[in-house]
Amino acid sequence: MVTIxxxxxxxxxxxxxxxxxxxxxxxxxxxxRIAVERMAAEMGYERNIVASxxxxxxxxxxxxxxxxxxxxxxxxxxxxxxxxxxxxxYCVLICQTHERFDAEVKALRTLRxxxxxxxxxxxxxxxxxxxxxxxxxxxxxxxxxxxxVFSDLPGAKVVSNNFEGAYAATKHLVEQGYRRIGTxxxxxxxxxxxxxxxxxxxxxxxxxxxxxxxxxHYDTIVRETGFDAxxxxxxxxxxxxxxxxxxxxxxAIEAARxxxxxxxxxxxxxxxxxxxxxxxxxxxxxxxxxxxxxxGRQAAQAFLSGEEGTVVVxxxxxxxxxxxxxxxxxxxxxx
Amino acid sequence: MVTIxxxxxxxxxxxxxxxxxxxxxxxxxxxxRIAVERMAAEMGYERNIVASxxxxxxxxxxxxxxxxxxxxxxxxxxxxxxxxxxxxxYCVLICQTHERFDAEVKALRTLRxxxxxxxxxxxxxxxxxxxxxxxxxxxxxxxxxxxxVFSDLPGAKVVSNNFEGAYAATKHLVEQGYRRIGTxxxxxxxxxxxxxxxxxxxxxxxxxxxxxxxxxHYDTIVRETGFDAxxxxxxxxxxxxxxxxxxxxxxAIEAARxxxxxxxxxxxxxxxxxxxxxxxxxxxxxxxxxxxxxxGRQAAQAFLSGEEGTVVVxxxxxxxxxxxxxxxxxxxxxx
DNA sequence: AATCATTGTACAAACGTTTGTATTATTCGT
DNA sequence: ACGAATAATACAAACGTTTGTACAATGATT
Numbered sequence: 001m002v003t004i005x006x007x008x009x010x011x012x013x014x015x016x017x018x019x020x021x022x023x024x025x026x027x028x029x030x031x032x033r034i035a036v037e038r039m040a041a042e043m044g045y046e047r048n049i050v051a052s053x054x055x056x057x058x059x060x061x062x063x064x065x066x067x068x069x070x071x072x073x074x075x076x077x078x079x080x081x082x083x084x085x086x087x088x089x090y091c092v093l094i095c096q097t098h099e100r101f102d103a104e105v106k107a108l109r110t111l112r113x114x115x116x117x118x119x120x121x122x123x124x125x126x127x128x129x130x131x132x133x134x135x136x137x138x139x140x141x142x143x144x145x146x147x148x149v150f151s152d153l154p155g156a157k158v159v160s161n162n163f164e165g166a167y168a169a170t171k172h173l174v175e176q177g178y179r180r181i182g183t184x185x186x187x188x189x190x191x192x193x194x195x196x197x198x199x200x201x202x203x204x205x206x207x208x209x210x211x212x213x214x215x216x217h218y219d220t221i222v223r224e225t226g227f228d229a230x231x232x233x234x235x236x237x238x239x240x241x242x243x244x245x246x247x248x249x250x251x252a253i254e255a256a257r258x259x260x261x262x263x264x265x266x267x268x269x270x271x272x273x274x275x276x277x278x279x280x281x282x283x284x285x286x287x288x289x290x291x292x293x294x295x296g297r298q299a300a301q302a303f304l305s306g307e308e309g310t311v312v313v314x315x316x317x318x319x320x321x322x323x324x325x326x327x328x329x330x331x332x333x334x335x
Numbered sequence: 336m337v338t339i340x341x342x343x344x345x346x347x348x349x350x351x352x353x354x355x356x357x358x359x360x361x362x363x364x365x366x367x368r369i370a371v372e373r374m375a376a377e378m379g380y381e382r383n384i385v386a387s388x389x390x391x392x393x394x395x396x397x398x399x400x401x402x403x404x405x406x407x408x409x410x411x412x413x414x415x416x417x418x419x420x421x422x423x424x425y426c427v428l429i430c431q432t433h434e435r436f437d438a439e440v441k442a443l444r445t446l447r448x449x450x451x452x453x454x455x456x457x458x459x460x461x462x463x464x465x466x467x468x469x470x471x472x473x474x475x476x477x478x479x480x481x482x483x484v485f486s487d488l489p490g491a492k493v494v495s496n497n498f499e500g501a502y503a504a505t506k507h508l509v510e511q512g513y514r515r516i517g518t519x520x521x522x523x524x525x526x527x528x529x530x531x532x533x534x535x536x537x538x539x540x541x542x543x544x545x546x547x548x549x550x551x552h553y554d555t556i557v558r559e560t561g562f563d564a565x566x567x568x569x570x571x572x573x574x575x576x577x578x579x580x581x582x583x584x585x586x587a588i589e590a591a592r593x594x595x596x597x598x599x600x601x602x603x604x605x606x607x608x609x610x611x612x613x614x615x616x617x618x619x620x621x622x623x624x625x626x627x628x629x630x631g632r633q634a635a636q637a638f639l640s641g642e643e644g645t646v647v648v649x650x651x652x653x654x655x656x657x658x659x660x661x662x663x664x665x666x667x668x669x670x
Numbered sequence: 671a672a673t674c675a676t677t678g679t680a681c682a683a684a685c686g687t688t689t690g691t692a693t694t695a696t697t698c699g700t
Numbered sequence: 701a702c703g704a705a706t707a708a709t710a711c712a713a714a715c716g717t718t719t720g721t722a723c724a725a726t727g728a729t730t
Contacts, residue, residue, distance in 0.1 A: 020689090048686050070410035070411065110426045348679070351681080
């Protein structure tokens with residue numbers, strides 16, 4: 001491997017000059033800079049990033065920690081963040097926590113020990129608060145939280161307007177004539193889910209419907225728990241559900257189907273996240289779409305700018321068959 | 336940040352002893368090792384990985400390069416590889432190429448410059464051969480290819496039995512009574528797709544059916560191209576398709592539907608990859624399942640062991656509604 | 671008691687960069 | 701043409717670890 005010393009020797013200058021030339025310092029003459037660049041290209045030089053990082057005390061790696069990369073939402077956030085960070089000369093180190101607290105701590109340690117320039121993360125369901133995050137990261141490594149955030153941690157945050165989104169989804173169900181609407185609320189240690197639950201409650205109140213706490217099903221985030229909660233909801237006389245997740249909504253649909261209920265005529269449902277399968281299944285599932293690519297972009301921007309505020313990315317309700325009782329709209333092939 | 340020198344100073348020994356103690360060298364006395372370990376824990380020491388990497392000339396990072404992380408197949412490969420690598424003390428750096436050649440080269444450079452311990456990769460469709468891979472990686476960085484491999488590159492390879500799988504899928508269609516079976520073959524610069532195409536051809540031959548090359552649709556890998564090729568296939572009188580991808584199969588289904596054909600009665604289809612949506616849509620799509628998690632595990636194992644052979648991971652045909660014309664099996668809710 | 675293994679530690683040189691300070695070359699005003 | 705100011709480069713020390721070699725201490729062997 002060719003080093004800056006090799007280039008320096010070849011040109012009869014010192015390594016420091018080469019280093020400055022290559023990093024575009026104004027302290028080297030235009031002429032030498034060009035000579036250095038040409039020689040570097042000729043000799044096939046490439047900067048040893050590890051050495052550079054050691055000296056500088058930080059790297060050009062930005063760590064992204066997500067519960068699971070295969071979730072549509074998270075892989076799109078990553079894609080959005082990547083698009084910004086790559087252009088800015090960073091590369092991206094992705095870690096999965098599989099929703100486990102210990103894996104999250106380990107990921108944080110790994111990133112810190114690799115001296116990442118910053119961390120973008122959405123915490124695991126297994127994390128109750130952000131103490132461990134602050135502990136591992138300290139105040140040297142900038143943190144940007146997205147989607148699932150601990151609002152008492154410092155640093156920028158990018159969130160969806162969960163309250164308004166869930167409000168709209170619930171109101172939509174009411175407008176479709178459903179009257180006993182339950183919810184699959186998710187985990188309350190996530191502020192995102194808590195906000196959705198509040199939006200659901202407020203919508204019911206504003207529509208003059210009672211808020212029946214027995215229709216709120218907590219800890220429902222995957223297909224299986226959605227199925228179980230769906231059965232209970234039907235048992236309790238629900239005619240519709242707003243689910244804070246798509247997979248649990250899918251479970252609930254399966255529950256309704258297993259009870260012989262027709263969707264959307266006898267049972268309506270709106271999920272959240274707009275996973276790919278929602279528009280491929282039959283009936284097509286209505287879903288409250290997040291805007292993950294944009295969230296990723298915003299998170300990356302926040303990291304780059306260093307600003308600490310909270311960015312809100314709006315959600316969009318995708319009305320499809322599973323909640324369209326009034327006018328059965330005929331959706332196009334690609335909807 | 337506390338360094339080994341701090342620990343050394345605190346104990347009255349030298350940094351080298353501390354380093355050896357912490358890495359478990361037999362050259363330090365049990366007693367001192369324990370003292371060092373205690374002091375390290377007490378002072379909250381954590382090894383500076385960047386410095387360590389610089390000195391050792393390599394890192395504990397294994398790079399994984401995939402076309403797109405959100406594909407079910409790839410995210411599962413990553414999951415499988417992670418499960419092995421993490422246990423072995425490595426961490427994983429994930430790069431996406433978005434099927435673009437230039438992005439692939441850039442990812443390779445990034446990984447090499449970060450002195451990764453090894454690279455696991457599945458090349459982009461945009462790559463015609465592996466010259467750039469060998470060029471960037473040299474012979475210092477071990478390479479393991481999976482799924483899409485260039486067989487003339489050195490290093491271990493993990494592949495599916497694409498020939499046998501496609502053979503089985505095609506034969507299944509014949510057994511279901513389809514007689515004019517086309518294929519959405521994918522890109523021929525990928526050996527995986529080429530092998531599937533051969534399996535398809537051989538199955539037709541073995542079943543005594545003619546191989547009509549006009550029914551082979553190349554470059555069909557996404558929904559849109561699948562739709563277009565599906566229309567052409569129907570035009571040409573096909574009554575079934577074996578698709579080397581699920582998304583293109585989905586497009587073909589939509590094409591058949593747009594022509595008013597009933598599935599599977601009038602048109603049968605089998606996809607490949609067993610994407611999540613295949614079992615959620617209506618009709619449920621038959622698919623030739625890869626075993627991505629296992630492939631990831633095998634790739635990681637191959638990296639760890641340093642063995643150079645080719646590992647074959649078997650595929651499994653998931654027969655569902657889209658190709659079940661004979662006996663309409665009633666599949667369970669969770670199938 | 672002197673010699674020789676053996677064991678444990680210390681010393682010091684790397685790894686390739688970056689960067690503060692010192693030094694030399696150049697330019698400019700007078 | 702000389703000194704001052706400025707520009708360009710050289711020098712050298714870091715960043716924190718690892719590791720080959722040298723050294724000292726211990727114990728065994730004759």
